[in-house]
Amino acid sequence: MSKQQFQTEVSQLLHLIVHSLYSHPEIFLRELISNSSDALDKLRHLSLTDETYKALVGNGIDSPRIDLDLDEASKTLSLSDTGIGMSEEDLISHLGTIARSGTKNFLSQLSGDDRKDSNLIGQFGVGFYSVFMVADKVEVVSRKAREEKTYRWISDGKTGFEIEEVTGDAARKAAGTTILIHFNDEGAQYANGWRLQEIVKKYSNHIAFPIFLTYEKSEWDEEKKESIKTRTTEQVNAASAMWRRSKSELTDDDYKELYKSIAGDWEDPLFWFHTRAEGTLEYTTLFYIPAKAPLDLYQADYKGGVKLYVKRVFIMDDSRDLLPQYLRFVRGIIDSEDLPLNVSREILQQNKVLTSIKTASVKKILSELKTIATNDPEKYAKFIAEYNRPLKEGLYGDFANRETLLELIRFKSSKVAGLTSFAEAKDRMQPEQKALYYITGGTESMLRNSPLLEIYKKKGIEVLILDDDVDEIVFSTVAKYGDIDLKAVNKSSTSGDLKDEAAPEKAEELKPLLEKIKATLGDAVKEVRASSRLADSPSVIVSDEDEPSARMRQMMQAMGQTNLPELQPTLEINPDHEIIRKLLSDTSNGKVEDAAWLLFDQALLLEGVPLKDPATFVQRLNRVLNQSI
Numbered sequence: 001m002s003k004q005q006f007q008t009e010v011s012q013l014l015h016l017i018v019h020s021l022y023s024h025p026e027i028f029l030r031e032l033i034s035n036s037s038d039a040l041d042k043l044r045h046l047s048l049t050d051e052t053y054k055a056l057v058g059n060g061i062d063s064p065r066i067d068l069d070l071d072e073a074s075k076t077l078s079l080s081d082t083g084i085g086m087s088e089e090d091l092i093s094h095l096g097t098i099a100r101s102g103t104k105n106f107l108s109q110l111s112g113d114d115r116k117d118s119n120l121i122g123q124f125g126v127g128f129y130s131v132f133m134v135a136d137k138v139e140v141v142s143r144k145a146r147e148e149k150t151y152r153w154i155s156d157g158k159t160g161f162e163i164e165e166v167t168g169d170a171a172r173k174a175a176g177t178t179i180l181i182h183f184n185d186e187g188a189q190y191a192n193g194w195r196l197q198e199i200v201k202k203y204s205n206h207i208a209f210p211i212f213l214t215y216e217k218s219e220w221d222e223e224k225k226e227s228i229k230t231r232t233t234e235q236v237n238a239a240s241a242m243w244r245r246s247k248s249e250l251t252d253d254d255y256k257e258l259y260k261s262i263a264g265d266w267e268d269p270l271f272w273f274h275t276r277a278e279g280t281l282e283y284t285t286l287f288y289i290p291a292k293a294p295l296d297l298y299q300a301d302y303k304g305g306v307k308l309y310v311k312r313v314f315i316m317d318d319s320r321d322l323l324p325q326y327l328r329f330v331r332g333i334i335d336s337e338d339l340p341l342n343v344s345r346e347i348l349q350q351n352k353v354l355t356s357i358k359t360a361s362v363k364k365i366l367s368e369l370k371t372i373a374t375n376d377p378e379k380y381a382k383f384i385a386e387y388n389r390p391l392k393e394g395l396y397g398d399f400a401n402r403e404t405l406l407e408l409i410r411f412k413s414s415k416v417a418g419l420t421s422f423a424e425a426k427d428r429m430q431p432e433q434k435a436l437y438y439i440t441g442g443t444e445s446m447l448r449n450s451p452l453l454e455i456y457k458k459k460g461i462e463v464l465i466l467d468d469d470v471d472e473i474v475f476s477t478v479a480k481y482g483d484i485d486l487k488a489v490n491k492s493s494t495s496g497d498l499k500d501e502a503a504p505e506k507a508e509e510l511k512p513l514l515e516k517i518k519a520t521l522g523d524a525v526k527e528v529r530a531s532s533r534l535a536d537s538p539s540v541i542v543s544d545e546d547e548p549s550a551r552m553r554q555m556m557q558a559m560g561q562t563n564l565p566e567l568q569p570t571l572e573i574n575p576d577h578e579i580i581r582k583l584l585s586d587t588s589n590g591k592v593e594d595a596a597w598l599l600f601d602q603a604l605l606l607e608g609v610p611l612k613d614p615a616t617f618v619q620r621l622n623r624v625l626n627q628s629i
């Protein structure tokens, strides 16, 4: 028998599960049943697509089921499935290490506060290890499909596990897994037939496979006037594909229960959309929006949660082909009547039936969201707090639904508190306002205080504050909302909208000073020109239409892009500012040089660009300060 230590992360997770989740220990059963259900799904699918698995039919594949066997006296419960099973390597890697980066990410977010952490862990789904809340010893006996050997994995859930081959009568006759749980004091309450039935019905009623429970059933014997115990095996769950029933037969609790069992979440979903399509294509979809965005939503290896079924048979659960990437937070089920059962992943990508289902599903999800936004703004706000950003990602991927997405996304604004929509901003437009304006490229407070907003504030024009790091990339590809132009205020061309009548004269007047400033700054700037967009600040930098903003460049650099050309912004000068008026009155004096650099450096600082030479900046500032005192 070989003894192995748990990976450090496993020990950490185990400790946490046992100490933070004590308020819901019963979920261990849901987790184990859902693992068995996944294992049955996997084997069933392989047996439909792969000849070598087909040969196994008769070994339990054709009658998939999950069996619970309770021994009240010894306080043990066994849970068996006829699923895909695990090899020796599988047992070591699946039940001894944590492979998913989502789990590691989750562990790194823990705060040490039990209450908060148990909320986090609830969103995450704890899986197999949750059994150690109720057990002081767990034995997993498993044989992988198409393999001969059976292995037993034993652990007390503390430091490590032991693994050995089992032979003779103890070896499994067919593929599958049996988990033998030795209940601890906390778990002793589950060594009870009624209690187990109650938990299965509560969490796993709609699992697609039948769950049987064998236990000592007590029945009242009228003749003997006593309760008689008989060992009985009964099916405990409904095992119906709930999503195939009509909406009118289902209660909210049915929907919530199915969600929790497929998504491994404790919290109720925010909302769900259940649709049955009949006609050229026949299919059912049931989509859920989780109350909280999954913690690993932005990780490259994030796995979506939509399962594909064909005629109630599970096919796969990687949503990359089922819904577009930006809707990866949606959980649920697509069940089609028209796809072949042995459809492979490669075929799916170009399958017309699936493409139509996918297109219709996206439209359905987005239109349902739009309805909620209109009818229940409070609920919609909860949705937006979690999913505004993925919707924005949709803007540059999903052109077909761009119009709807533009209605769904929300923004901060220079004019109203909270979040607002393009439609609302459009309603607030001033009569002379030529476009809808926004500012990107910084934190909320940087953007709100940007000199670029001064003139808009003065004119009472609203500017949307887009402070999400994806905003600049996303919105640079969106030119219009309906027939209204969308414009970034930090792009050089936008100031054309704000031209004041006196601008040409002012520019003319400023010319000698501008030339002097440009001569001083040299190649550090592309151009120096008079601004019509400043009110209180003397200077600002802007970038050309097709250039990334200063902040965007920083992000690109941080992401490892090294071949970016030097930043060469355009410096705009406020012709009406007192400092500029004073400089104008005497361009010959030596102050212009210091002033030129200070005007440029302060504009960079306000854009969040670090100065290349802070020491010279400070010397210059002190020199000017000294002269003014």
Ligand SMILES: Nc1ncnc2c1ncn2[C@@H]1O[C@H](COP(=O)(O)OP(=O)(O)OP(=O)(O)O)[C@@H](O)[C@H]1O
Residues within 6 Å of the ligand: 031, 035, 036, 039, 081, 083, 084, 085, 086, 094, 095, 124, 125, 126, 127, 128, 129, 176, 177, 264
């Ligand atoms: N009954 C089983 N049959 C076959 N494989 C299993 C079984 N139970 C667990 N496994 C394997 O062990 C892995 C780890 O299970 P665990 O429950 O910890 O996480 P998970 O199911 O992958 O994710 P989560 O439960 O967090 O959604 C599974 O992915 C699966 O490969």
